[in-house]
Amino acid sequence: xxxxxxxLGRRGHEPLLAAASGTIRFDVHRGGxxxxxxxxxxxxxxxxxxxxxxxxxxxxxxxxxxxxxxTGEVNATAAVLRGALHIEGNxxxxxxxxxxxPGPSNAPAPATRPPAKKAAAKRPAxxxxxxxxxxxxxxxxxxxxxxxxxxxxxx
Amino acid sequence: MGGSRQIxxxxxxxxxxxxxxxxxxASPIAPTGLFAWDTRYLSTWSLRIDGETLRALSVDDLQYxxxxxxxxxxxGTVYTxxxxxxxxxxxxxxxxxxxxxxxxxxxxxxxxxxxxxxxADFADIFDVKNAQPKKGRLYTRVEPDRLVCGYERENFCRExxxxxxxxxxxxxxxxxxxxxxxxxxxxxxxxxxxxxxVGTGGKEMVLERDRGRPDLAGLDAWIRQAPALECDWxxxxxxxxxxxVDLAALRFAPLTSGGRSxxxxxxxxxxxxxxxxxxxxxxxxxxxxxxxxxxTLRELGARQGTRIDDFRxxxxxxxxxxxxxxxxxxxxxxxxxxxxxxxDATPLFVVLLDEYEMWTGDADLVRQLEYQARAALxxxxxxxxxxxxxxxxxxxxxxxxxxxxxxxxxxxxxxSYRDGTLPGFPRTTCELQGYAYDAKRRGARLARLFWNDPExxxxxxxxxxxxxxxxxxxxxxxxxxxxxxxxxxxxxxxDTLTSNIGHLLWSGIVDKTKARAVAGHLxxxxxxxxxxxxxxAAGEQRFNPIGYHTGTVWPFDNSFIAWGLRRYGFKQEAARxxxxxxxxxxxxxxxxxxxxxGYDRALTRYPVQYPTACTPQAWSTGAxxxxxRTMLGLEPIGDYLTVDPALPMGIGHVALLEIPGRWxxxxxxxxxxxxxxxxxxxxxxxxxxxx
Numbered sequence: 001x002x003x004x005x006x007x008l009g010r011r012g013h014e015p016l017l018a019a020a021s022g023t024i025r026f027d028v029h030r031g032g033x034x035x036x037x038x039x040x041x042x043x044x045x046x047x048x049x050x051x052x053x054x055x056x057x058x059x060x061x062x063x064x065x066x067x068x069x070x071t072g073e074v075n076a077t078a079a080v081l082r083g084a085l086h087i088e089g090n091x092x093x094x095x096x097x098x099x100x101x102p103g104p105s106n107a108p109a110p111a112t113r114p115p116a117k118k119a120a121a122k123r124p125a126x127x128x129x130x131x132x133x134x135x136x137x138x139x140x141x142x143x144x145x146x147x148x149x150x151x152x153x154x155x
Numbered sequence: 156m157g158g159s160r161q162i163x164x165x166x167x168x169x170x171x172x173x174x175x176x177x178x179x180x181a182s183p184i185a186p187t188g189l190f191a192w193d194t195r196y197l198s199t200w201s202l203r204i205d206g207e208t209l210r211a212l213s214v215d216d217l218q219y220x221x222x223x224x225x226x227x228x229x230x231g232t233v234y235t236x237x238x239x240x241x242x243x244x245x246x247x248x249x250x251x252x253x254x255x256x257x258x259x260x261x262x263x264x265x266x267x268x269x270x271x272x273x274x275a276d277f278a279d280i281f282d283v284k285n286a287q288p289k290k291g292r293l294y295t296r297v298e299p300d301r302l303v304c305g306y307e308r309e310n311f312c313r314e315x316x317x318x319x320x321x322x323x324x325x326x327x328x329x330x331x332x333x334x335x336x337x338x339x340x341x342x343x344x345x346x347x348x349x350x351x352x353v354g355t356g357g358k359e360m361v362l363e364r365d366r367g368r369p370d371l372a373g374l375d376a377w378i379r380q381a382p383a384l385e386c387d388w389x390x391x392x393x394x395x396x397x398x399x400v401d402l403a404a405l406r407f408a409p410l411t412s413g414g415r416s417x418x419x420x421x422x423x424x425x426x427x428x429x430x431x432x433x434x435x436x437x438x439x440x441x442x443x444x445x446x447x448x449x450x451t452l453r454e455l456g457a458r459q460g461t462r463i464d465d466f467r468x469x470x471x472x473x474x475x476x477x478x479x480x481x482x483x484x485x486x487x488x489x490x491x492x493x494x495x496x497x498x499d500a501t502p503l504f505v506v507l508l509d510e511y512e513m514w515t516g517d518a519d520l521v522r523q524l525e526y527q528a529r530a531a532l533x534x535x536x537x538x539x540x541x542x543x544x545x546x547x548x549x550x551x552x553x554x555x556x557x558x559x560x561x562x563x564x565x566x567x568x569x570x571s572y573r574d575g576t577l578p579g580f581p582r583t584t585c586e587l588q589g590y591a592y593d594a595k596r597r598g599a600r601l602a603r604l605f606w607n608d609p610e611x612x613x614x615x616x617x618x619x620x621x622x623x624x625x626x627x628x629x630x631x632x633x634x635x636x637x638x639x640x641x642x643x644x645x646x647x648x649x650d651t652l653t654s655n656i657g658h659l660l661w662s663g664i665v666d667k668t669k670a671r672a673v674a675g676h677l678x679x680x681x682x683x684x685x686x687x688x689x690x691x692a693a694g695e696q697r698f699n700p701i702g703y704h705t706g707t708v709w710p711f712d713n714s715f716i717a718w719g720l721r722r723y724g725f726k727q728e729a730a731r732x733x734x735x736x737x738x739x740x741x742x743x744x745x746x747x748x749x750x751x752x753g754y755d756r757a758l759t760r761y762p763v764q765y766p767t768a769c770t771p772q773a774w775s776t777g778a779x780x781x782x783x784r785t786m787l788g789l790e791p792i793g794d795y796l797t798v799d800p801a802l803p804m805g806i807g808h809v810a811l812l813e814i815p816g817r818w819x820x821x822x823x824x825x826x827x828x829x830x831x832x833x834x835x836x837x838x839x840x841x842x843x844x845x846x
Binding site: 096099100102 | 308309310311312353354355356358360361453456457458459461462463464465466467469480481482484485486487492493523524525526527
């Protein structure tokens with residue numbers, strides 16, 4: 001999670017969070033110690049700092065759980081429901097933030113996945129939403145959208 | 156036997172289903188209980204006086220969140236010689252509060268033992284009908300002044316906490332009160348039951364923002380803020396009031412909405428966020444309670460898919476199907492955190508956003524949701540085109556617990572060929588293409604007016620025009636002159652005649668030259684029963700007037716068909732559908748069921764209700780609202796609301812006062828002019844018969 005948050009902070013602006021504003025603090029339990037990371041979102045502009053500042057929501061969990069969420073192995077919503085994550089305060093930002101977490105990366109490409117289409121180039125509107133995320137996290141071969149994003153990122 | 160009548164009270168996603176005595180004795184066939192967060196927090200809750208059961212005199216359904224049971228001791232005979240009255244007043248909040256009142260009618264003092272037995276099995280809402288053994292540990296804890304029933308599995312912990320305002324002896328199975336009442340005296344006690352979610356370290360976790368306790372003032376305000384209806388046909392005003400109250404009951408405030416609410420799908424089992432149902436209901440309610448649409452858009456946008464997750468059938472841009480909070484969701488035995496397996500909510504999300512802006516002028520939300528709307532539009536082309544033919548299709552990737560049919564007609568046999576056989580997957584149902592067309596057209600309007608991207612708008616419009624052209628070629632069943640319900644996995648037409656063609660009119664994808672034939676089918680004897688349009692036409696192999704999606708009439712379906720007919724200028728036809736459905740509503744005291752039988756009106760004379768577990772159902776509740784809109788011909792154009800009424804003859808006049816919108820508040824008036832065929836005219840008012 002450490003790396004993920006640092007990466008998120010480095011991005012500066014995350015379009016998936018454009019509708020979100022607020023602060024959320026992660027209290028991460030690691031080997032008897034608790035580390036604090038504060039994520040501040042202002043309409044998509046993200047800053048990540050350390051320190052035990054006051055926040056709109058406080059998420060408390062073991063480092064292991066958070067790490068597995070950050071890699072897409074564990075679903076954050078399910079983790080909250082089964083008590084693996086504890087949240088206090090306004091949970092809105094966590095729901096927003098988890099949009100930036102990756103999906104299960106080792107999912108085999110299912111047979112029903114759309115065949116790659118040649119017409120991808122003229123498809124409208126793919127660039128804006130499909131951009132940043134899928135480029136970084138998805139095996140690029142799966143989707144025309146992802147391919148395209150990779151091309152964009154490379155450009 | 157404790158009568159078959161079930162009493163439900165609810166607030167948000169907390170609800171109590173009991174028998175008519177107020178008792179809960181859960182079994183697989185009688186799934187009663189206190190439910191919250193899709194978990195049963197009480198499976199036993201029974202009241203005994205001196206060990207005896209009680210007999211129900213009456214139940215007073217005060218409000219959706221409040222009910223009162225009037226009981227007397229059971230003499231075991233038909234005679235009631237009650238020297239004692241017991242009143243159980245029940246109000247649902249974060250659990251419920253039961254106010255017990257005993258009235259002694261003897262002229263001497265009495266001593267009684269009042270016993271409440273309590274127990275909780277913490278069944279997941281998906282397991283209540285098939286008693287599953289629990290995987291975790293059930294426990295009870297007697298504390299000095301309260302009883303705690305709990306369940307834990309790893310860190311998953313749910314507790315029911317019970318305490319009373321009067322002194323009680325508490326044991327593991329309930330509470331006992333020793334009551335002494337003077338002659339003609341009384342006794343009262345408040346028993347609290349709290350359903351709680353316990354997080355790490357025993358701390359309570361709040362999954363829903365506190366929106367206060369339910370109260371009558373809140374309900375009054377809700378009804379007052381809706382337009383007032385004046386009408387000389389009483390059943391319509393009754394139905395309208397019923398719809399507003401039921402819509403209030405169906406409100407659900409998810410944890411992220413800041414206390415704002417959106418319509419849940421149905422009461423009590425579907426009190427949760429459903430993409431499709433919440434969107435359709437918000438569309439129906441736009442002229443009446445527009446903030447439901449705003450909340451629906453924000454909440455669905457906040458949970459829009461961002462990754463590829465086969466278990467949840469999630470794709471980037473996809474709008475969710477269903478959200479659940481129970482144990483099976485928490486441990487990923489069910490995919491509902493949230494589950495994305497539907498093919499219609501994503502284009503409909505864009506349709507709702509545009510329609511919402513046209514009514515409210517809330518450009519801010521359109522700008523805030525630009526990213527989500529673009530992602531939804533991108534999903535149509537990049538993820539939903541499973542066959543490569545340029546259409547939205549569906550086929551689940553979660554083969555184990557995912558949904559096979561991802562359109563609104565989601566039962567196994569809803570999509571069939573004329574000969575009754577079923578197509579394979581992926582399936583390309585026709586109404587999905589209409590929604591996609593409409594979404595692109597509306598998305599183009601938003602892009603031009605609010606996102607400052609005319610180039611994107613042009614592309615969307617071009618793509619929509621191309622879709623329309625291909626659709627009218629590929630789906631048109633030329634020997635029947637209607638649109639096929641679907642294309643199969645090989646692109647062949649699934650050629651039955653269904654109500655889906657009405658949705659096509661609503662979306663505007665139908666070529667003008669084909670519209671009259673479509674309207675003719677909708678009003679023809681194979682589809683129109685006299686009450687409404689059947690889901691599947693009479694004469695098709697699988698037609699069955701009481702088949703769930705193969706012959707019944709769905710009020711929600713009909714309200715959108717009526718809207719579609721108006722869109723193509725078929726005013727009279729729309730009025731006939733409104734007349735039929737509103738007539739049917741009168742038989743159900745203003746509360747339309749999810750579906751009713753597709754028998755000919757001439758045959759049954761009354762609409763035969765299809766038995767379903769959920770009532771009211773949100774989109775049935777919204778149907779009369781949308782029918783009012785279509786009858787009055789309300790259409791927002793720029794900053795004005797235009798009115799173009801076409802009412803059925805049985806309604807003399809309708810006035811809808813103070814319709815909220817970007818114009819402030821506007822009144823709409825209409826008079827009944829459309830001549831009805833004798834067999835499907837509005838039921839005449841008793842007064843008219845007398846005259």
